Amino acid sequence: MSQKVLLLPGDYIGQEIVPEAEKVLARICELYDLDITTESALIGGSAYDAEGYPLPASTLEKARAADAILLGAVGGPAYDNVERDLRPEKGLLRIRSELGLFGNLRPAIMYPQLVDASSLKPELVAGLDILIVRELTGGIYFGQPRGIRELDNGEREGFNTYVYSESEIRRIAKLAFELAGKRGGRVCSVDKANVLEATVLWREVVTELAESYPDIELEHMYVDNAAMQLVRAPKQFDVIVTGNMFGDILSDAAAMLTGSIGMLPSASLNESGQGIYEPCHGSAPDIAGQGKANPLATILSVAMMLRYSLGSPAAADSIEIAVGQVLDKGLRTPDIAGAGEAVVTTNEMGDAVVAAL
Ligand code: ATP
Numbered sequence: 001m002s003q004k005v006l007l008l009p010g011d012y013i014g015q016e017i018v019p020e021a022e023k024v025l026a027r028i029c030e031l032y033d034l035d036i037t038t039e040s041a042l043i044g045g046s047a048y049d050a051e052g053y054p055l056p057a058s059t060l061e062k063a064r065a066a067d068a069i070l071l072g073a074v075g076g077p078a079y080d081n082v083e084r085d086l087r088p089e090k091g092l093l094r095i096r097s098e099l100g101l102f103g104n105l106r107p108a109i110m111y112p113q114l115v116d117a118s119s120l121k122p123e124l125v126a127g128l129d130i131l132i133v134r135e136l137t138g139g140i141y142f143g144q145p146r147g148i149r150e151l152d153n154g155e156r157e158g159f160n161t162y163v164y165s166e167s168e169i170r171r172i173a174k175l176a177f178e179l180a181g182k183r184g185g186r187v188c189s190v191d192k193a194n195v196l197e198a199t200v201l202w203r204e205v206v207t208e209l210a211e212s213y214p215d216i217e218l219e220h221m222y223v224d225n226a227a228m229q230l231v232r233a234p235k236q237f238d239v240i241v242t243g244n245m246f247g248d249i250l251s252d253a254a255a256m257l258t259g260s261i262g263m264l265p266s267a268s269l270n271e272s273g274q275g276i277y278e279p280c281h282g283s284a285p286d287i288a289g290q291g292k293a294n295p296l297a298t299i300l301s302v303a304m305m306l307r308y309s310l311g312s313p314a315a316a317d318s319i320e321i322a323v324g325q326v327l328d329k330g331l332r333t334p335d336i337a338g339a340g341e342a343v344v345t346t347n348e349m350g351d352a353v354v355a356a357l
């Protein structure tokens with residue numbers, strides 16, 4: 001039976017990078033004889049323009065029926081004045097919650113060819129390959145009660161609730177252990193158990209689950225130390241698993257270790273293994289329509305999609321190898337080019353990956 005991939009280009013450079021990734025997917029299907037069909041739908045600002053809503057019912061319906069979703073990016077200045085509930089970003093938040101995507105995977109890989117583009121010392125990041133597994137549907141970003149309330153003395157107070165149930169902790173930790181088993185075999189669980197009771201439970205549940213994974217080495221770290229270690233000696237990590245807020249912060253920090261935002265893929269998975277795959281960057285309105293966007297983050301997201309939702313790890317490896325070869329040849333979009341280096345367009349970069357495949 002054929003597998004279904006839904007393409008959601010979205011806005012601005014989303015509409016330039018997704019077609020490049022689509023070319024790569026088509027080629028990999030030929031090479032590996034994969035029976036994958038694709039269709040496209042609207043999300044974000046382009047959906048708002050066409051239908052007055054950032055996540056049309058038809059898009060959600062197609063998303064539910066798909067095995068995997070490849071998304072570009074949403075939002076941009078054209079939608080700054082749109083009513084809050086109809087903003088492009090709402091479409092993305094809504095589709096994530098409708099599909100129950102609790103597990104956010106963000107690899108931070110430093111391609112040796114791009115070490116010069118990193119903001120850190122080459123010896124710190126060369127060969128960096130870590131995976132941050134962030135819980136995406138719980139924790140303080142969703143906990144109730146929340147709000148701003150007035151106190152008896154007339155002063156206002158803002159409040160949120162940091163809450164995780166045992167089952168929420170267990171499913172994200174399980175995902176991290178399983179992934180670590182296919183990588184370096186080490187998990188670092190990040191919490192703040194010296195201060196936050198919610199994370200005392202987090203630590204307990206993760207420790208308990210580790211007994212079912214005797215081959216995985218588990219370590220616990222407080223988030224402040226983890227932030228420090230990530231900058232001081234990032235290569236000590238293999239898989240980092242953490243809650244929503246800590247994961248948000250640490251994954252952005254890890255991303256900056258690797259140089260360009262144009263190189264970073266991501267996956268968000270639900271319990272049935274269905275997922276949304278997208279670059280970590282936004283819609284980059286400043287460079288849209290100029291052929292300057294780096295399509296590699298989206299192309300690498302296709303690799304993640306083949307590995308985690310479509311059951312074709314060998315095809316995923318091929319795409320990652322092809323990206324490495326294209327970088328070896330010196331092809332660079334402006335975001336990863338050094339001073340005076342020649343650059344290629346979005347389109348040329350996509351074609352080069354197809355040719356390398
Ligand atoms: P969001 O809020 O959606 O994360 P943002 O405004 O924080 O968006 P981006 O849209 O990711 O950030 O853009 C940040 C900078 O990175 C911009 O200068 C943009 O041009 C650049 N950038 C982002 N993605 C790419 C890409 N694929 N190729 C080249 N440059 C990119």
Ligand code: MG
Pocket residue numbers: 282
């Ligand atoms: Mg941003």
